[in-house]
Amino acid sequence: xxxxxxxxxxxxxxxxxxxxxxxxxxxxxxxxxxxxxxxxxxxxxxxxxxxxxxxxxxxxxxxxxxxxxxxxxxx
Amino acid sequence: xxxxxxxxxxxxxxxxxxxxxxxxxxxxxxxxxxxxxxxxxxxxxxxxxxxxxxxxxxxxxxxxxxxxxxxxxxxxxxxxxxxxxxxxxxxxxxxxxxxxxxxxxxxxxxxxxxxxxxxxxxxxxxxxxxxxxxxxxxxxxxxxxxxxxxxxxxxxxxxxxxxxxxxxxxxxxxxxxxxxxxxxxxxxxxx
Numbered sequence: 001x002x003x004x005x006x007x008x009x010x011x012x013x014x015x016x017x018x019x020x021x022x023x024x025x026x027x028x029x030x031x032x033x034x035x036x037x038x039x040x041x042x043x044x045x046x047x048x049x050x051x052x053x054x055x056x057x058x059x060x061x062x063x064x065x066x067x068x069x070x071x072x073x074x075x
Numbered sequence: 076x077x078x079x080x081x082x083x084x085x086x087x088x089x090x091x092x093x094x095x096x097x098x099x100x101x102x103x104x105x106x107x108x109x110x111x112x113x114x115x116x117x118x119x120x121x122x123x124x125x126x127x128x129x130x131x132x133x134x135x136x137x138x139x140x141x142x143x144x145x146x147x148x149x150x151x152x153x154x155x156x157x158x159x160x161x162x163x164x165x166x167x168x169x170x171x172x173x174x175x176x177x178x179x180x181x182x183x184x185x186x187x188x189x190x191x192x193x194x195x196x197x198x199x200x201x202x203x204x205x206x207x208x209x210x211x212x213x214x215x216x217x218x219x220x221x222x223x224x225x226x227x228x229x230x231x232x233x234x235x236x237x238x239x240x241x242x243x244x245x246x247x248x249x250x251x252x253x254x255x256x257x258x259x260x261x262x263x264x265x266x
Contacts, residue, residue, distance in 0.1 A: 018229055019244045025251045028258070031204065036223035039198035040104075046113075047104035053117050058095055061124060062088055 095124070098142055102149050105225050108191040109153055119156050123149040143234035146227060150235040153187040188217050195224040207257035215250035222247065 021029045040047065102123060107116040127145045192208075199205045208216060221232050233243050 019247045021251065022248065025248070025255055028251055028255055031201070032199075032219065032223040035195060035199040036226060039195045039224050042198060043108060043194055047107045049099060049103040049117070049120070054099055057099070057121050057124060058092065061095060061128060062092060064128070065088060065091055
């Protein structure tokens with residue numbers, strides 16, 4: 001499980017059902033899943049955003065959001 | 076997250092912040108798996124969210140669809156970054172705005188996916204399976220990486236690839252069957 005899987009997220013909210021896999025392909029599907037887990041572990045540091053980047057971008061987008069709201073309320 | 080398609084401007088900051096916090100790690104991971112340079116990965120991720128928000132403002136906003144939409148934008152931003160890094164496009168400009176030659180998106184897309192595919196293949200235990208994946212056509216290998224390395228949801232895979240759910244389901248099975256057949260062939264050859 002990825003760290004982001006435990007966050008409250010709009011992803012996987014139920015509208016995106018997984019593609020069902022044929023029984024004969026299930027073992028291969030599991031083998032590839034396991035490889036994906038290992039690859040993500042290997043890439044873990046590279047794939048994590050820094051806290052600084054996260055907060056800066058969050059602030060920028062929320063500021064832009066607030067600016068837009070002000071423009072709208074002035075109309 | 077079920078919102079009844081409010082206009083984006085009416086969405087409150089808390090809801091958007093929660094949406095962003097849930098999505099940023101996954102979008103960043105998707106981008107960073109395909110770009111080795113952290114600064115470039117941050118730039119593409121930031122551009123993705125700015126572009127997604129910009130477009131979402133212009134259309135009826137659906138929070139549940141925002142995640143899939145963000146991956147479509149990210150996939151496109153990665154292609155632009157790959158093309159820009161090999162050309163002379165200034166940062167902040169979409170290469171697609173300039174390029175009028177025969178469409179080079181396919182090769183740029185392959186470039187962005189190579190890094191992620193290499194990481195995924197390296198994590199596979201069985202040598203035969205590694206070889207089978209490397210022999211897959213590019214589109215099928217890309218799908219395998221999105222599904223098993225990035226672990227995108229079905230809707231996100233559809234958005235990133237520009238395919239319908241039916242097409243995606245058909246091609247997932249096509250790719251897995253091709254791998255299965257290649258493994259069976261190798262096993263019978265070894266026997």
